[in-house]
Amino acid sequence: MDFKDSDDEATYRATARRWLDANIAEHEAGHYPDDMAKAKAWQARKAKGGYACITWPREWGGGGGTPIESVIFGQEEARHAVDGGYFTIGLGMCVPTVMAYADDATKTRFVGPAVRGDEIWSQLFSEPAGGSDVAAIRTRAVRDGDDWVVNGQKVWTSGAHYSDYGIVLVRTNPDVPKHQGLTMFWLDLKAPGIEIRPIHQMSGGSNFNEVWFTDVRIPDTQRLGPIDGGWKVALFTLMNERLAIGTGGGVGPEDILAFAAQANGADGPLLKDTAFRQQLADWWVQSEGLRNTRMRTITALSKGQVPGPESSIGKIVAANQLQAIGNTAVEAGDQYGIISDPALTPLKGAFHAATMWAPGLRIAGGTDEILKNIIAERVLGLPGEMRVDKDQAFRDLPVGA
Known part of the structure; x- marks a missing residue:
């Protein structure tokens, strides 16, 4: 390195x-x-x-x-x-x-x-019934001449309310296993039949959205990749997503160290609390691991090589650390910890922002569990999880109670 x-x-x-x-x-x-x-x-x-x-x-x-x-x-x-x-x-x-x-x-x-920057795009993958299983998509596209008619719902679509265009993954064939019947399109988010509703978040913001499709017509010329071959296209998109958000961001160990130097815990100065000092040491080691992992990626790029799975590893560690640091700082404020006014809180409310945002970061680009499976199966070569739906047609999969 x-x-x-x-x-x-x-x-x-x-x-x-x-x-x-x-x-x-x-x-x-x-x-x-x-x-x-x-x-x-x-x-x-x-x-x-x-x-x-x-x-x-x-x-x-x-x-x-x-x-x-x-x-x-x-x-x-x-x-x-x-x-x-x-x-x-x-x-x-x-x-x-x-x-x-x-x-x-x-x-x-x-x-x-x-x-x-003239036009902004968003990605429409997640659905209410799918959870972390992207291939469980139920938004349906039916061929009608040179068009596809789309009906269904997407959720957690970041930035849809201010975006001009998007890429959308839909089901075009329910008679084959779930990964084999998907197709990707690009679309105009101002098209007739599309309704976008921002979701109010606990942070006070509304960056995520619910998006409804009611008889939305998408020309076949807007298809990305082959019919029923959208899973491969989606994997390409997800690979870029994990690389884009894998570096984390926000507050780090150095920030909570500065905070602890002038904050009091339950039994005196927070910096003298043994449990806190141990946790701080763990965060510092994690941060150094992340920094060296990123440097490994940078070194690979500088040599013209393709980076490995570092983005998945980095996202898991960084997102969890961000949430833990934010929670610790807010809890250390005791009754004052509920105050989030940037004018009255350390780092202009950065610890509160971390507490509110980190849960979303742990979901975006693949949940912790999904990424751990990827690392286990595709990096470490461990046996894959059992999948009883692997060879079943999507329409035959059980739903509901």
Whole structure:
């Protein structure tokens, strides 16, 4: 594992840092009507400078760069408080799927505007009856001439209420086993028959949505991949999703260490509490493990190699650690721990935000249990779980009580 930049990487880092220092100042000096407009302005500025979607081909609006250059720019951009969250799902999951499976006309129409931040995408996979089993999808698409008529419901769709387009996985053949009867499409989220309802979250936000489809017509020209071959397309999307969200984020051990240095526990200063100190040591070791695992990924990218399963491992550890740190800090505040006002709480309410967001992070991109199965079966080579539905037609699977 190599922790140092090569000469070329150091040169690129210095160039990226100079560009960021200059452009962040200009960007922050601008006036924007809302956060969305500000985020779009920054995305457009990055695209113009060749720093949006660095690894994508230039003909599709990308930077034509290498994976390690993308990592380096991401590290440098993280030093600044800029919000690119509106585009994470589209550019990290949806548009790569469009680039891999759509025709050239579709890619020409959509990739460039997405890179520039003109249009936002969301991913419609999860359903109320499916839980973590993506292949248990019941939203149905029936062929009608050159169109498909879609009926059903999706849930937990992040950003659907402000997105322009999306990719959707539907069931097109219920007479074969569940993994074999799925098809992927792209669609206009403003199309007739689509209803989007934001879900009120315990954090006070409403980033997740329920989405209903009532006789929504999707042309067959919007299909991504073969009919009934959507599972392979979905796996491509999920692979990108886990890589995109596998790095975690938010508060870490250094933050709760600073908090503990001036906070009191039940029996005196929190930093002198033996149980807390042991937990802090565990978090620190976990964080170092995550950092070294990410460095392993970066080293692989710098050598032109394909990273292994580190994103799945990182997501499990990072999401659970984020929840534990947030919970510990909030509980340490005793009766004051319920106060979430950023003006009155440590780190402007970052610990509360971690407590509220981490449960969702443990579900997004695959639950802890799903990812542990993936690591066990596909990395460690352990026997797979028994699946009684493997060879059963989807329509014959039991439902209800």
